[in-house]
Amino acid sequence: xxxxxxxxxxxxxxxAPVRVALVGYGLAGSVFHAPLIAATExxxxxxxxxxxxxxxxxxxxxxxxxxxxxRADELWPRADELDLVVVASPNKTHVALAExxxxxxxxxxxxxxxAGTAAEARAxxxxxxxxxxLLSVFQNRRWDNDFRTLTALVEAGTLGDVWRFESRFxxxxxxxxxxxxxxxxxxxxxGLLYDLGSHVVDQALHLFGPVDRVYAESDVRRSxxxxxxxxxxxxxxxxxxRSHLYVSSxxxxxxxxxxxxxxxxxxVKYGLDPQExxxxxxERPLPRExxxxxxxxxxxxxxxxxxxxxxxxxxxxxxxxxxPAYYRAIHAALREGGPNPVTALEAADALTVLEAARExxxxxxxxxxxxxx
Numbered sequence: 483x484x485x486x487x488x489x490x491x492x493x494x495x496x497x498a499p500v501r502v503a504l505v506g507y508g509l510a511g512s513v514f515h516a517p518l519i520a521a522t523e524x525x526x527x528x529x530x531x532x533x534x535x536x537x538x539x540x541x542x543x544x545x546x547x548x549x550x551x552x553r554a555d556e557l558w559p560r561a562d563e564l565d566l567v568v569v570a571s572p573n574k575t576h577v578a579l580a581e582x583x584x585x586x587x588x589x590x591x592x593x594x595x596x597a598g599t600a601a602e603a604r605a606x607x608x609x610x611x612x613x614x615x616l617l618s619v620f621q622n623r624r625w626d627n628d629f630r631t632l633t634a635l636v637e638a639g640t641l642g643d644v645w646r647f648e649s650r651f652x653x654x655x656x657x658x659x660x661x662x663x664x665x666x667x668x669x670x671x672x673g674l675l676y677d678l679g680s681h682v683v684d685q686a687l688h689l690f691g692p693v694d695r696v697y698a699e700s701d702v703r704r705s706x707x708x709x710x711x712x713x714x715x716x717x718x719x720x721x722x723x724r725s726h727l728y729v730s731s732x733x734x735x736x737x738x739x740x741x742x743x744x745x746x747x748x749x750v751k752y753g754l755d756p757q758e759x760x761x762x763x764x765e766r767p768l769p770r771e772x773x774x775x776x777x778x779x780x781x782x783x784x785x786x787x788x789x790x791x792x793x794x795x796x797x798x799x800x801x802x803x804x805x806p807a808y809y810r811a812i813h814a815a816l817r818e819g820g821p822n823p824v825t826a827l828e829a830a831d832a833l834t835v836l837e838a839a840r841e842x843x844x845x846x847x848x849x850x851x852x853x854x855x
Contacts, residue, residue, distance in 0.1 A: 500817065501564050501566070502566045503529040503567050505568065508571075513758070514758075514761065515591075516530070516541065517761055518805055522812075524813045525809060525813055529548065530550055530551075531557065532550065533553070557588075565588070569583070569591065570593045576592050576596060577606065580617065581609060584617065587615070588615070590610070590618070591618045594681070595832075598833075599837060616822060618822050621829075624684070624685065625803060625807050625808060627757075627803035628740055628753075629685055631798060631800050632749055635742075635749055640749075641743075641746055642744040644742055645744060647686060647724070648737075648740065649682045649685060649727050650727075650730075650737045650738065650739055652730045654733055656732065663677060664711075665708055667708075674711055675839060682728075682729060683839075684828070684829075686717060687828070691721045692831065693719055693835055694718055694852050695848055696717055696718075696838040696839050697849070698713065698714065698715045698843040711732055712729075712730045714728050715728075717835065747786045750795070751782030757805050761805075774803025783797055784798045834851065
């Protein structure tokens with residue numbers, strides 16, 4: 483068994499809340515992790531690690547009695563007061579912080595990408611196995627509304643045998659915003675390939691299985707930009723499915739989020755899942771209240787022989803998005819022995835593809851993955 487989980491025994495210990503320390507309170511920590519942790523029954527946001535007075539004030543305003551630490555290493559001496567560490571700090575810190583938490587005896591959730599290389603991810607998975615602790619990766623886009631809908635269509639056989647899968651995560655940001663995410667320094671693990679690319683590759687692997695061949699094109703388009711901001715990946719899955727994945731900050735006209743073409747029908751879906759926008763706007767998931775729901779006008783269409791833009795196909799109701807499901811699964815893994823929702827070895831497989839894509843973009847050659855995984 484990989485990415486082992488040690489569940490609490492039945493009784494009062496099992497019912498005790500999972501006390502969470504969140505490392506980092508930037509975009510990932512404040513918009514995604516903290517609200518989802520707080521909204522999950524059985525999880526308590528105990529400590530936020532940030533030295534920023536402004537970020538502390540923002541966290542205190544929303545989460546009341548939360549404690550603070552300036553540095554992550556302040557957590558390890560009081561590991562017995564915590565049950566889970568969530569790493570939502572810059573990419574370059576992920577490996578070191580995850581390793582430190584595991585060695586302190588604490589289960590860990592790490593925001594994507596888990597590491598800069600597949601080898602680092604597999605080493606962390608081995609350490610978690612050795613320690614008997616959960617190591618999970620926050621791949622929230624598995625719970626996007628459109629991906630949940632496409633998964634259901636594929637599993638039901640509605641599309642027949644899927645032959646080609648197109649996935650686009652495109653934006654129009656003609657001017658760089660700056661910061662480490664757009665840094666060209668290798669140690670920062672910046673650029674879209676490892677940012678949005680982590681999502682689209684994970685989704686493709688989750689849906690259609692392992693990849694044996696990778697081709698990529700990666701460019702820096704914007705003046706003043708340092709890291710890739712316009713990247714394309716072509717994957718050949720062992721199953722025979724071809725995935726074409728686009729991530730871009732320079733798309734003046736946005737394509738469909740998904741276009742899946744099968745032997746019976748295709749599914750085309752435009753627009754982004756609404757959960758990120760809702761979280762950014764301060765909305766929070768509440769028990770028994772609608773969440774991640776989009777209007778009928780945004781539904782995708784299923785059909786054959788005609789473009790959905792000219793009326794082809796039948797509207798397909800979009801399933802609600804469900805980011806809260808990730809932390810519900812984390813709670814179940816820690817307290818009930820449930821499965822790890824996203825394992826480090828799955829993240830390592832995605833990183834193998836990303837590394838191959840970077841090599842392909844640099845050399846112009848297709849990269850064969852047979853024997854690399």
